[in-house]
Amino acid sequence: MDLDNVPQEGNATLGGHRKAVYARDASGRIVIAPSKGWEAEEIVTSNAVDTLQALAEAARQRVQAGAASPLEYWMCARRMDVPLLSQTSGYWQWRVKRHLRPDIFATLTDKHLQRYADALGLTVTEIRKLP
Amino acid sequence: MNSHAATFQHHHSAHCESGVISNLLRHHGVPVTESLAFGLSGGLAFAYLPFIKINGLPLIAYRSLPRAIIKGLLAPLATRFRFETFRSPQAGAKRLDDLLASGQIVGLQTSVYWLPYFPPDMRFHFNAHNLLVYGKEGDEYLISDPVFEHPQRCASADLLRARFAKGALAPKGLLYYPKAIPQKQITPEAVRAAIRKNCRAMLPPVPIAGVRGMRWLAKHVEKLPAGEKHSADFIGQIVRMQEEIGTGGAGFRFIYAAFLQEAAQLAQLPVLTQFSERLTTIGDGWRAMALKAARMIKGREPVNPSAIAALLRQQADQEEAFFKDLQAAVK
Numbered sequence: 001m002d003l004d005n006v007p008q009e010g011n012a013t014l015g016g017h018r019k020a021v022y023a024r025d026a027s028g029r030i031v032i033a034p035s036k037g038w039e040a041e042e043i044v045t046s047n048a049v050d051t052l053q054a055l056a057e058a059a060r061q062r063v064q065a066g067a068a069s070p071l072e073y074w075m076c077a078r079r080m081d082v083p084l085l086s087q088t089s090g091y092w093q094w095r096v097k098r099h100l101r102p103d104i105f106a107t108l109t110d111k112h113l114q115r116y117a118d119a120l121g122l123t124v125t126e127i128r129k130l131p
Numbered sequence: 132m133n134s135h136a137a138t139f140q141h142h143h144s145a146h147c148e149s150g151v152i153s154n155l156l157r158h159h160g161v162p163v164t165e166s167l168a169f170g171l172s173g174g175l176a177f178a179y180l181p182f183i184k185i186n187g188l189p190l191i192a193y194r195s196l197p198r199a200i201i202k203g204l205l206a207p208l209a210t211r212f213r214f215e216t217f218r219s220p221q222a223g224a225k226r227l228d229d230l231l232a233s234g235q236i237v238g239l240q241t242s243v244y245w246l247p248y249f250p251p252d253m254r255f256h257f258n259a260h261n262l263l264v265y266g267k268e269g270d271e272y273l274i275s276d277p278v279f280e281h282p283q284r285c286a287s288a289d290l291l292r293a294r295f296a297k298g299a300l301a302p303k304g305l306l307y308y309p310k311a312i313p314q315k316q317i318t319p320e321a322v323r324a325a326i327r328k329n330c331r332a333m334l335p336p337v338p339i340a341g342v343r344g345m346r347w348l349a350k351h352v353e354k355l356p357a358g359e360k361h362s363a364d365f366i367g368q369i370v371r372m373q374e375e376i377g378t379g380g381a382g383f384r385f386i387y388a389a390f391l392q393e394a395a396q397l398a399q400l401p402v403l404t405q406f407s408e409r410l411t412t413i414g415d416g417w418r419a420m421a422l423k424a425a426r427m428i429k430g431r432e433p434v435n436p437s438a439i440a441a442l443l444r445q446q447a448d449q450e451e452a453f454f455k456d457l458q459a460a461v462k
Contacts, residue, residue, distance in 0.1 A: 001385060001411065001414065001415060001418065012252070013250065013252035013253060014250060014252075014253070015249075015250025015251070015252065015253070016250070017250060017279060017280065018143075018280050019145070019278060020143045020144050020145045020150075020278070020280075021145060021382060021385070022145060022166070022382065022385035022386050022388070022389050023385065024411065028408075029392065030166070030385065030388055030389035030392055030407070030411075031389075032143065032144075032145070032165075034143065034280060039425070040370065040418075040421045040422045040424075040425035041370075041371075041421075041425075043367075043425040043428055043429045044367040044368075044370040044371045044421075044424070044425055044428060045252055045253070045371060046252070047363065047364065047367045047428050048186070048255070048364070048367055048368070048371060049252050051360075051364055052186065078244075079186065079244065079254070079255060079256060080256065081186065081187055083184070083298075084256060084297075084298045087297045087298045087301075088296075088297040088298065119297075121245070121292065
């Protein structure tokens with residue numbers, strides 16, 4: 001890549017930051033140049049973020065319909081899945097899955113919920129309901 | 132603020148681990164650029180690891196495993212580093228504070244997700260990020276995160292959470308700092324050995340790594356059903372791993388090209404300049420693939436997994452020829 005080709009397309013997912021890229025200057029030396037980002041990058045990152053946000057939105061609707069516990073929403077909102085929430089909270093995956101059911105979730109004590117709260121960076125009060 | 136914090140120089144880098152280690156070594160008087168650190172450690176790689184999932188999608192690495200860049204530099208520079216992990220976050224926090232108080236600059240492995248200074252769209256559960264801590268003011272750590280243009284600050288509770296994140300590649304509070312740096316010059320033989328090592332890494336006998344890993348990935352991509360959302364996510368993942376989340380694949384080809392340019396002088400092998408140009412062209416090929424994939428995801432052209440697979444195979448062929456020739460040139 002030549003210095004003139006270093007993308008400066010303003011990738012919104014970089015949040016205004018610039019990243020360092022390597023490119024050839026006029027004399028053929030490869031140097032570091034700050035880049036405002038590339039559209040191709042923005043597309044794939046937004047696609048990944050959209051996929052995660054759609055999961056969280058679907059979870060919110062299931063919670064509102066009484067088909068899932070708020071834990072499912074928070075798990076998705078924190079960009080986690082069952083294996084990761086299991087590793088982070090220390091509960092077996094089958095237990096996490098059980099806790100995604102609203103009737104089971106309602107029986108959990110504060111002590112149980114605290115482990116999820118810690119894993120998700122929330123308080124026990126927050127985790128009991130949708131934001 | 133300790134004395135080191137006052138003299139520490141932050142340099143913007145393309146990749147976290149090579150950036151951290153070159154900034155750290157430069158602070159201790161070893162003249163290494165990021166590209167030299169990357170090349171000397173033999174950091175260029177490719178691995179397709181479908182059994183490690185990040186947000187349900189496979190890990191595709193365009194560089195060696197976490198810590199390999201740092202460890203790869205120990206021999207060429209005759210350096211010794213200390214690596215420490217911790218059972219409890221409290222012990223990890225105390226050790227970091229003690230080291231900072233004693234004037235050390237400390238490298239850390241962290242999660243990306245739990246670092247609040249990252250822009251929201253970049254916060255994924257990727258646990259092999261690297262950064263340097265060069266001081267503490269009140270409750271905030273002074274952070275040199277090499278992928279950011281300027282130094283950052285992070286509240287102690289947030290940094291602790293990022294250091295002890297769980298899941299794939301969990302950092303377990305890993306911190307590191309140099310114990311001894313007896314030699315500050317780089318020998319021509321070390322440069323040649325590093326290039327030989329990297330050629331072996333790219334032309335390995337196992338199917339998941341190097342050019343064979345690219346072909347294996349191509350095989351999986353080819354089988355993706357064209358119309359499904361998951362296929363687009365998978366193709367997007369290849370590009371994200373290539374361009375972002377600290378694994379910048381095409382970027383790594385350009386970093387290695389920069390290294391070969393420096394190596395031409397350091398090892399007195401002028402022929403390496405031509406290899407540098409050739410690798411730059413290969414890097415441009417990866418960028419062209421990323422662009423095509425992005426167009427498919429955006430819906431500007433139909434999602435066509437076999438076209439991506441064909442481009443992957445083409446890159447594999449070019450890199451195979453490149454590393455065979457490079458191997459012969461440094462024999």
